Every structure is written in structure tokens, then in C-alpha cells.
Amino acid sequence: MQFILEEGHTGYSKAQKAKTHERIVKLASKRFREEGLAGIGIAELMKEAGLTVGGFYKHFDSRDHLVCEAVDSAFGGWKRRVEAAKSSASPVSYEKLIDEYLNEAHRDNPGTGCAFSALAPEIARSDTRTRAVTSEQVRNDIQLIATLLPSEDKRTARSQAILTFSALVGAMSLARAVSDEALSREILKTVGEHLKRFASKQQG
Amino acid sequence: MQFILEEGHTGYSKAQKAKTHERIVKLASKRFREEGLAGIGIAELMKEAGLTVGGFYKHFDSRDHLVCEAVDSAFGGWKRRVEAAKSSASPVSYEKLIDEYLNEAHRDNPGTGCAFSALAPEIARSDTRTRAVTSEQVRNDIQLIATLLPSEDKRTARSQAILTFSALVGAMSLARAVSDEALSREILKTVGEHLKRFASKQQG
């Protein structure tokens, strides 16, 4: 009875499989942000990852499970970038965050950008797991923005962080939706200026 | 040569066809906001409208044409509501607009709500026609919000309207995406309070 629960033999290396798994998730995370959660199919994704469709379900129970992991991975990208900047010589300032978010390069490259502005309404229609992962990330992002604000107390900082976060996501969503380039730029610029002014007023 | 360009005989009544056309567009407008632009097919839409799939292409050149008309129609809904309130006894105030947008009923009923918070990223991936219609509506909405603000000059009002609009759309998008009900409510409430405070400061 000793070895009943012991793992079986491993077949392909587990490290190799984990790498493949991550490659699929990373790719899906990019393509979903570019094309929407329904914009790319499993066959095409696997092909882009250098694999074939049949192997997919050894990695994910269902397409929805991939969506969840891909959305989570998309959030992780920004998180890592911010934390890298945090521990670097020049830590992120509120102003820097605003500028890194509200610019044309971010607008024109949703695949490597913020998952909220690229996918929020589709996430709202996704399953509970995906929305739970999203809740956690919204909480983290609010907390992070709050630490960058020079507000009197924590409650004020949190409240201002929520406004900032909402304005960032909304501005990027609108800037991408309009076809009028001048209007799109105006939205990014105006909201950026407002938010920065808003933060500096707290310091004076 | 006299009658070459004259219209042919009419078959079914044109008024009847126009009514049917509008019924399809209205329904699509609702269902798209609820399920996303790819969330419902032509066959199901036509069935819900009491018709069958074959008749669709006598009304629309392609699915994309319906998407464009449906998105436009969704914008029209809010516009009409606001203008009705405008000419009524109690005209819309900025505060009223904020409260009518950032509430749980709106959050839980995307089908009859704002098309931006329900569809912005999907519109961003749509064809030029749909995005042109969207640009026009963004311009209108900015203008409308600006008129509700008691700002010193027009430029300031416009800039504040852009921030308001972005914050509204972003807050609703996030409030719908998270599964945490308390967090969702906090976002709606906090952004609403901030925006209202923001406007009242202009008056003092």
C-alpha cells in the first residue's frame, strides 16, 4: 500500500512541458488583447506556438481555462514592469505612471499593454474564475497607485487611486475606439494633464 | 428614355420594411451590448425578431453593416434620453448625469446602457464605418457634458468633460469586470463622489 499515491513516471520532461505551457499562455495573452477573447481560435494559437491543435487539452481543461490564465498573465506583465521600476535607481512616480499609460505607443500596441483597456467588457462576460483573478488585480493596482499619491491619509489616497485607475482605463478605451486621430490624441493628452495636476495639488 | 431612373414597383410596403429593419437594429443593439459584438449570431437575432435567417441580407449588406447600425442606435438611446430630460421641467444637471450613469442598475443592465462601457474595445477592433460613427458620438458626448459644467471658459469645460467621460466609462468597465461586489460598488461610488466634488469646486 505504500506507493499508491506516488506519481507515475514522467514521460516528456516536466520542465519542458511547463515551458510549452507558458509559451501558449503568453502568446494567448498577447493575441487576446489584440483580437479579443473570441478573436483567435485554439488551432491558430497552437500553430503560432509551433504546435498542433490536438495537444491543447493536455495543457488546459477547456478554452475558458486558457482565457483565465492568459488574462492573469497579461496582468502580471504590467505588475512586473512596475515592480522592476520600483527597485531600480529611479522609482516610479505617479506622473511617470500616467505618462507610461496614456501614450500613443500603448494605444497602438494593445497586445503588450493593459488588459483592462483591451478586454474589460469581455472579462465582464467571462466565467467566475477569470473575474476573480481580475478582482484581485484591480485591488492590487488600486493599492499600487495609492502608494504613489502624496495624499494626507490612506483613505484619500485610495479614493484618488480609484479615480485615476478609472480615468486611465476609460481614456485608453475611448482613444482606441475613435477613428479620429486628433480626437484620440486629445483624449490621451487631456486626461493625462488633468490627473497630473490633480496629484500635484495634493502636495501643495 | 424618360423613366429609366424611376423606381420600380414596391412589393411589400416600404414603411413595413423600415419598421422591420429598425426592429432588427434595436434588438441587435441590445444583444450586442449584452453579449458582445461576436456574442450573438444572425440566425438567433433574426429568430428573436420573429424572422428567419434568409431575410437578413435584404436589410444589411453584411454582418458588419448591422454592427455599425446597432452601435449607432445604441448611442442614440442615451442621446434621446438626455435631450428629453433637457427639454423637460427639470433639465439634467452634471450631478444627475453622474448619478444616472454610475449606479448598480446601469451596471447590471448593459443591454440598455452606455455602448462605450459595454463595447469600447470591440469597437476599437471594428471597421472604419463603425469607428467613424463612434468618433462622432464621442464628440457629441464631450460637448454635451461640457455644457453641464460651470467652468470659467469653454476650453476648461471641454477638458473637464473629457476627464469626466473617461472616468465614467472606465469606472463602469471596471465595476462590471470584477466579481467582488463590494469592490464594484466602491468603484462606482468613489468615482461618482470625486466627479461631483470636482464640478462643485468650479462653482465656488
Added chain:
DNA sequence: ATTATCTATAGATCTATAGATAATGC
């Protein structure tokens, strides 16, 4: 006579699975 709508279907997707093949661990 004209045409909106209907039935039926072509052709192209898509998710998921079955069973064969091949690469690695014990």
C-alpha cells in the same frame, strides 16, 4: 411585377475528442 421573407444548404469556421506516434524517466 416586384420584393420581403422563407426554407435549405454550401463552405468555412470553432471546440473538443479519439487514437497513433514519439520522446523521455525509472
Added chain:
DNA sequence: ATTATCTATAGATCTATAGATAATGC
């Protein structure tokens, strides 16, 4: 021996079209 990946395909979509039917205008 185990299992990741492959080929092939079932079954369910989806958009768009062809051709028949029926409702109305001249």
C-alpha cells in the same frame, strides 16, 4: 512505462447565398 504531441475528425456553430413562396403596389 508514461505522456506530450501529432493527425484526423465529429458535431456544432457561423456567415452568406440560391431559389421558392407570398404579400403588396401599380
